[in-house]
Amino acid sequence: MARKVSTSRRVAMSAVAWLVALLIFFPILWMFLTSFKTEADAYAVPPKFLFFHWTTENYVEVQSRVDYVLHAINSIVLAVGANIFGLILAIPAAWSMAFSPTKRTKDLLMWMLSTKMMPGAGVFMAIYFIYLRAHLLDSRWGIGFLLMMVNLPIIVWMLYTYFKEIPVDILEAARMDGASLRNEIIYVLTPMAVPGIASTMLLSVILSWNEAFWTLNLANVNAAPLTNMIASFSSPEGDFWALLSAASVLAIAPILIIGWFSQKQLVRGLTFGAVK
């Protein structure tokens, strides 16, 4: 990548990059600003950008109406739990498919991906009634399990592509060097697989965090995550933009902070291991 780039070109590229970034970031910024407005300012035409009466009353209102801490904890428990159990299943699965593939490995992978092509609504009734009978509605275990299952195909695929990138030569070199299977896994395979596992973990947490369809339909109070909380503010009495914005800011804050500190992993994860 030691290409020479002219200064004007670099300036142009930066400008475009900033523009695109701003465009993508703008809704979040607007939501953040709106959350500090009064409802009247939120509806004002022309829109008020910075010069309005700043207030935190919306946040107070959110706190009084819902149990933010409970929903936040639910979101964390569900995302992290689904993620941990998902990885426990997905790592060995992806591992064996990458390192000792059989004739059916490709078919299996395609089949797993194909389950993602079916809309959740297609199986909603079946799952709803199973959950109803099994008393799993509105339970953390039940919802967590479902989130895990929903993301499992993606996690397995992602891990598989990462593991595939590990050169077999290196494993053979370790074998020649006298590493037992256990040492090969501990000292050679795992360190090389960790970046891939970390990226996968991040993506999986974000996917679970943002899941709304299943949580809205299967969870009510006890197991309801932040997505449910936001939804509860888009209420029958009409839309309160400022209030809704405050709820949304609270809901996405944790994931934004995590995302900010793990940008590098995240980019790798989103490009699905295609970029080295």
Added chain:
Amino acid sequence: MGSIELKNVRKDFGAISVINDVSFKVNDGEFTVFVGPSGCGKSTLLRLIAGLEDISSGNILIDGKDVSNVGPAQRGLAMVFQSYALYPHMTVRNNIAFALKMAKQPKNVIDEKVNKAAAILNLTDYLDRRPRQLSGGQRQRVAIGRAIVREPAAFLFDEPLSNLDAALRVQMRLEIGDLHNNLKTTMTYVTHDQVEAMTMADKIVVLNKGAVAQIGSPLELYNKPNGLFVARFIGSPTMNIVSGPAAAKRNAASIGIRPEHVDFSTSAGEWPGKVRIAEHLGADTFVYVDSDAVGPLTVRLEGEAPVKPGQTVYVTPQENRLHRFDRDGKSMA
């Protein structure tokens, strides 16, 4: 000590037979080179010896002991891979030390051995770097260092220099040669490169489609190829092969003459022809001649020969250097 003996070794991948009844012996301390066209099974043969692939039938003996069913680590061999196969997350020091750590050697012994290997290979200044911070030649040295510290019964090299540029290749070739002279350990080496094969080998094994075509010292193969395949494969530029009346006159189905074993004249000779191209390499000149009588010929002349394209020339084979082949391509006495 490390002699390696293969007895009727076969390897099949599914229905495809890749190694077909190969038998030979590498004596202790010998430098043996496997050559052959791409896909003939050189790497597979090396991997069978290393124990990275299981043989389908036959036996492999190391120091007279049958190791056919012994795992790669227990065979006491070290392999240097074409891709180097360094551990990317470990420093050079840990790369070299890995095998010793696996063998649970004491720390001071490991340090001593690693430092010694690093000194031999000029890696002392790079011990704390990671592989990706090294040049190709340095990576290659680390791969060799990793092999040396194990003090193996034999080294197995699979085209170790093929990723290096020409100048570095010559340098590393000499370094490996020095290493062999110093350690006197058995070395088995796969290459595509004529010069590597001819200069480094005590013994060359020429493979063709998974079978041994001929085994011998470099000069034996050069002077007495047992058939057309080896005759064409060993030597550069390739031997000229001529059939038809010129061969019949000498009671053979075809005859072969190396480019360096012909008399070249601008006035008279056995095979007249026109110069197509003359390549001036400085020390040598390669002349490519189109002859109506016997087809295209390559001639190697010493020094700077004043030859021009289109010029009429005469090529005469030196009778005592002529190779004769029968209808099946086998050498005739």
